[in-house]
Amino acid sequence: MTVPGPLHGVTVLDFTRVFAGPFATQMLGDLGADVVKIERVAGGDESRDYGLSDSMPRPGAPFLSHNRNKKSIAIDLKTSDGVAVVRRLVESADVLVHNYRPGVMERLGLDYATLAPLNPRLVYCSISGFGARGPMRTRAANDLSIQAYSGLLSITGQPGGPPARVPTSVCDLTAGMYAVIGIQAALHHRAEHGVGQEVSTSMLEGQLTMLNHFLTDYWMHGRVPEKMGTANALGLPNEAFPTKDGWVCITSANEAMWRRCATALGVGELADDPRFLTLRDRYAHRDELVSLLVEATSTMTTEECLTALEEGGVPCCPVNTIDRIATDPLLDALDATVDMTVEGDRVVRLVQTPLAFSTTPVSARIPPPRLGEHTDDVLSAAGFSTADIERMRAAGSVA
Numbered sequence: 001m002t003v004p005g006p007l008h009g010v011t012v013l014d015f016t017r018v019f020a021g022p023f024a025t026q027m028l029g030d031l032g033a034d035v036v037k038i039e040r041v042a043g044g045d046e047s048r049d050y051g052l053s054d055s056m057p058r059p060g061a062p063f064l065s066h067n068r069n070k071k072s073i074a075i076d077l078k079t080s081d082g083v084a085v086v087r088r089l090v091e092s093a094d095v096l097v098h099n100y101r102p103g104v105m106e107r108l109g110l111d112y113a114t115l116a117p118l119n120p121r122l123v124y125c126s127i128s129g130f131g132a133r134g135p136m137r138t139r140a141a142n143d144l145s146i147q148a149y150s151g152l153l154s155i156t157g158q159p160g161g162p163p164a165r166v167p168t169s170v171c172d173l174t175a176g177m178y179a180v181i182g183i184q185a186a187l188h189h190r191a192e193h194g195v196g197q198e199v200s201t202s203m204l205e206g207q208l209t210m211l212n213h214f215l216t217d218y219w220m221h222g223r224v225p226e227k228m229g230t231a232n233a234l235g236l237p238n239e240a241f242p243t244k245d246g247w248v249c250i251t252s253a254n255e256a257m258w259r260r261c262a263t264a265l266g267v268g269e270l271a272d273d274p275r276f277l278t279l280r281d282r283y284a285h286r287d288e289l290v291s292l293l294v295e296a297t298s299t300m301t302t303e304e305c306l307t308a309l310e311e312g313g314v315p316c317c318p319v320n321t322i323d324r325i326a327t328d329p330l331l332d333a334l335d336a337t338v339d340m341t342v343e344g345d346r347v348v349r350l351v352q353t354p355l356a357f358s359t360t361p362v363s364a365r366i367p368p369p370r371l372g373e374h375t376d377d378v379l380s381a382a383g384f385s386t387a388d389i390e391r392m393r394a395a396g397s398v399a
Contacts, residue, residue: 005032
């Protein structure tokens with residue numbers, strides 16, 4: 001029997017799609033909430049088709065990775081019956097989450113001001129691209145556009161080279177995490193005061209927090225950061241170095257660590273070289289030092305380099321490829337994955353929410369659903385008769 005999670009008893013209406021919102025609502029589901037995913041009648045969440053060729057089974061990894069622990073119902077929100085269904089569900093819901101552009105839920109009559117009188121305890125969370133306020137509030141956004149607008153894309157890539165996109169959807173996922181934080185804070189406030197509230201966050205604002213020290217440094221000193229590849233300005237060496245058969249990342253955050261690093265790499269004399277004695281010295285002679293360390297690591301295999309550095313107490317890691325980390329035994333030790341059977345009787349491995357509770361663990365209870373798989377069950381539980389459901393299905397309001 002699955003032990004109830006910390007959000008057991010919380011009902012979430014999930015109007016989200018693609019990445020940011022579904023990532024947030026999946027976390028709520030993993031934490032025990034009952035999540036009802038409201039999808040379009042025609043096609044559902046468009047991420048069901050992301051990353052697929054014609055020969056691949058649907059849905060693909062982008063949808064499967066963000067939609068477990070959810071019940072799917074298909075509703076046409078542009079019909080009066082569809083809106084009526086949502087209003088009925090809102091009456092008993094604890095949380096509503098959407099990531100439509102500002103203005104869309106207002107046009108549908110499903111904004112917070114309209115729904116709060118139906119359920120004053122409702123926590124209503126919106127996730128947007130550029131924020132719920134300001135002149136860009138209605139502008140469409142995706143992860144790349146936020147990476148660009150936030151300034152992140154200006155500091156990725158190699159020095160002097162073009163911007164390099166962060167391949168994972170960092171802006172989407174950051175916004176999703178802030179949404180979960182906001183929702184849980186609002187639920188705590190409701191437990192204390194008896195009323196819900198509206199919570200909003202955005203991809204841009206989330207990314208600004210990820211760049212906070214760069215921005216503060218600019219406001220303080222006027223310094224504009226530049227592309228540094230895998231290096232940064234917070235230590236040296238502190239980047240990836242080539243080996244005979246791969247790459248290793250090496251970090252030396254202080255003078256004692258730098259001396260151990262040089263010794264481990266067989267170039268102990270560099271620690272006493274006047275050019276590299278202090279961090280300030282090493283910054284002043286960065287290119288020279290990096291070139292000398294590349295010469296040293298290039299004579300070693302990755303395993304040899306890591307062994308020497310680890311024995312010297314120097315932080316280091318291999319630059320793993322996805323296939324290497326996907327099969328690393330450490331994932332099993334961390335309970336970092338979960339296998340679930342999805343439509344077509346496929347067994348897929350998914351990354352688990354990385355939280356460990358001593359009493360109320362996260363759990364994977366419901367596999368990513370088929371479009372409209374739970375429409376009848378959810379609507380019946382909300383008080384709609386079989387005749388009502390069939391009438392709405394015949395009219396195309398639900399599926």
